[in-house]
Amino acid sequence: MIDFALLGCAAFLAGLVDAVVGGGGLIQLPVLxxxxxxxxPATLLGxxxxxxxxxxxxxxxxxxxxxxxAWSAAAPAAVSALLLSFAGAYTVTKVPADFVRTLLPVVLVAVAVYTFRKKDFGSVHAPLHSGSTERWVAVGIGAAIGFYDGFFGPGTGSFxxxxxxxxxxxDFLSASxxxxxxNVACNLSALMWFGYSGHVLWQLGLLMAACQVAGSLVGxxxxxxxxxxFVRKLFLVVVSLLIVKTSYDAIVKW
Structure with a gap:
């Protein structure tokens, strides 16, 4: 029961953080x-x-x-992410993800520095695109993130x-x-694969899901x-933690 209580607390905190800036996996997966x-490992990921x-x-x-x-920017990205995450999951079975593992901390540092230096970054909601341009940019972002989520995954929500x-x-709130x-599309795509291949502990997952929902509502x-x-500050904290974790993972792998 103590183990289940700890997993429930971890899922609650993961849901809270993930609802604001992404990165809930930083909390939930290590506990699992x-x-x-x-x-x-595939069963725990599922x-x-x-x-x-x-x-x-x-x-x-x-x-x-x-x-x-902004559904015009969110829906096309969700569709392309749903499709490309399958491609990413297939690719990782053929090509090692070592290069991404090594490069990721560098990319995260660049993201953190860019956000920190631009004090007004994400403070004003001023959409840059509309119409077909907005849709195609959304498709491109969704495809890239979907493939990354299927291929490797850490920091998907924050990216x-x-x-x-x-x-x-x-602004950060509208972006979130x-x-x-x-993110729902990415998770759905991955869950379909894990569920089909039998890599899900359904009872435990549903218990943690209830805690995640509670945390996400608070978040x-x-x-x-x-x-x-507030979102910007928490984003910088989560990205900093991601830099530490991915750097450690890359060093251990090396």
Missing amino acids: FSMFPREV TSKLAGIFGTGAAAVNYARKVRV LLFLYVRFFGF AAAKVV TKLAIKHGSA
């Missing part, structure tokens, strides 16, 4: 792996995806009720948030709302209440 050291799709879905619905979601601010001119829609309320400035 420490609790079930003899379990197949269980995490099951919990994650409920938490992210709840966040997307909650944002849609309170914040205007989405950054890209919506950088390439669409959204749009990113959740794309979206905090984001909506405190606005883009």
Whole structure:
């Protein structure tokens, strides 16, 4: 029971953080792996995806009720992410992800430095595109992130948030709302594969899903209440933690 309580707390915190800036896997996955050291990694990843799709879905619905979601930029990206994540998952079975593992900390440092130096980055909602241009940019971002999520994965939500601010001119709050829609598509694609291949602990995943939903509701309320400035600060914290974790993973692998 203590183990389940710890997993529930981890899922709650993961849902809270993921609802605001992404990166909930930083909290949830290490706890899963420490609790079930003899379990197949794919099964733990599938269980995490099951919990994650409920938490992210709840966040997307909650944002849609309170914040205007830019569906014209979110929906095309979600469709292309859904399709390309399958391609990424297939590719990782053929090509080692070592290069991405090594490069990722460098990319994350660049993202953190860019966000930190531009003090007004994501503070004003001033969309840069419309019409077909907006759709094609969204398709490109969704395809790239979807493939990355299927191929490797860490920091997917945070990358989405950054890209919506950088390439669409959204503020952090609006970007977070749009990113959740794309995140749901990525999680759905992965869950379909893990479920089909039998790599999901359904009862545990549903228990963690309930906790993730509770955390995501708290996270979206905090984001909506405190606005883009709060989201920006938490984004920098999560990206910094991702830099530490991915750097450590790359060094250990090397």
